[in-house]
Amino acid sequence: MSEHETVADADAAASVVRVRLGIAYDGTDFNGWSRQPGLRTVQGVLEDALATLFRRTGTAPRLTVAGRTDAGVHALGQVAHLDVEEDALAAVARPRRGQDPDASPEAALARRLTGIIGADADVVITHAERAPAGFDARFSAIWRRYEYRVADASAVRDPLERRRTVALPRHLDERAMDAAAASLVGLHDFAAFCRPREGATTIRTLQAYRWARSGDGVLVASLQADAFCHSMVRALVGACVAVGEGRLDASDPEALLHAGERTSSFKVMPAKGLVLTEVGYPDDHELEARAAQTRQRRELHVEGLVG
Numbered sequence: 671m672s673e674h675e676t677v678a679d680a681d682a683a684a685s686v687v688r689v690r691l692g693i694a695y696d697g698t699d700f701n702g703w704s705r706q707p708g709l710r711t712v713q714g715v716l717e718d719a720l721a722t723l724f725r726r727t728g729t730a731p732r733l734t735v736a737g738r739t740d741a742g743v744h745a746l747g748q749v750a751h752l753d754v755e756e757d758a759l760a761a762v763a764r765p766r767r768g769q770d771p772d773a774s775p776e777a778a779l780a781r782r783l784t785g786i787i788g789a790d791a792d793v794v795i796t797h798a799e800r801a802p803a804g805f806d807a808r809f810s811a812i813w814r815r816y817e818y819r820v821a822d823a824s825a826v827r828d829p830l831e832r833r834r835t836v837a838l839p840r841h842l843d844e845r846a847m848d849a850a851a852a853s854l855v856g857l858h859d860f861a862a863f864c865r866p867r868e869g870a871t872t873i874r875t876l877q878a879y880r881w882a883r884s885g886d887g888v889l890v891a892s893l894q895a896d897a898f899c900h901s902m903v904r905a906l907v908g909a910c911v912a913v914g915e916g917r918l919d920a921s922d923p924e925a926l927l928h929a930g931e932r933t934s935s936f937k938v939m940p941a942k943g944l945v946l947t948e949v950g951y952p953d954d955h956e957l958e959a960r961a962a963q964t965r966q967r968r969e970l971h972v973e974g975l976v977g
Contacts, residue, residue, distance in 0.1 A: 687756045689776050692796035693748040698833050702741040719786040727758035736807045736949040737814050742941030744834055747948035751807040804958025813950040818891040818907045818943045825887035836943035842914030844881050850913040851879040853924040861930045863906050864899035872899050904939045912936035
């Protein structure tokens with residue numbers, strides 16, 4: 671490769687901007703995050719808006735997301751990134767006649783996407799910023815945090831919260847549920863709580879899982895892990911709800927975990943009670959290394975596992 675080609679390649683790479691987006695959505699009327707033909711999805715709505723915004727630049731940016739949520743699941747703290755040429759970003763961010771300039775091209779991008787999607791839409795761009803070097807919304811993440819809301823017979827029912835809260839007519843024992851949740855924390859193979867996908871590992875580190883009642887009596891589960899496999903959160907919640915109902919003992923979810931097989935002992939909970947609240951990332955200088963590490967297939971080292 672000649673020196674001229676090396677410089678040209680470097681210039682081309684330098685002209686591409688990575689933008690980090692914060693995203694929130696009510697998942698009720700979406701068929702999940704991932705684009706699917708003929709179905710309304712969060713990714714589809716956002717990428718269609720991006721295609722509209724950038725249509726005169728000849729580009730249609732694609733999104734990489736921190737966590738692909740299932741149909742009906744909500745988000746307050748979803749994160750995604752897109753790559754776009756700097757000239758194209760500058761073109762769509764250019765102020766129109768009589769309009770005050772935005773604080774940054776990324777802020778202009780967020781404002782104009784909101785204009786296309788609609789200010790009262792069920793998906794919102796909460797912020798946009800230029801991503802630091804090495805950032806990858808999916809692979810740089812070190813944890814994802816979810817909440818799940820259950821209104822049992824002891825809770826005050828709020829009709830304004832019905833789209834993100836599951837109502838159960840029975841009283842649940844939150845202490846037993848919290849004890850069962852604590853027993854599942856750690857590095858494990860969560861095959862008993864994951865819907866299998868060919869070629870995908872079910873090994874995860876569940877960093878935190880607890881249950882508590884909010885001021886209105888609603889039971890709120892808080893879960894944090896390095897990553898979650900398909901349906902894992904709703905299955906973990908379902909196992910603890912079964913404990914709260916008395917259908918399982920507090921020790922049973924841990925026993926099921928170590929058995930390592932899917933079971934009919936509990937039900938996977940509905941999607942509507944689940945909210946992705948936050949995604950965590952390391953310091954900027956660790957982003958690239960974290961992304962490289964995450965791309966490697968997770969392996970469970972049995973000798974390092976505490977039972």
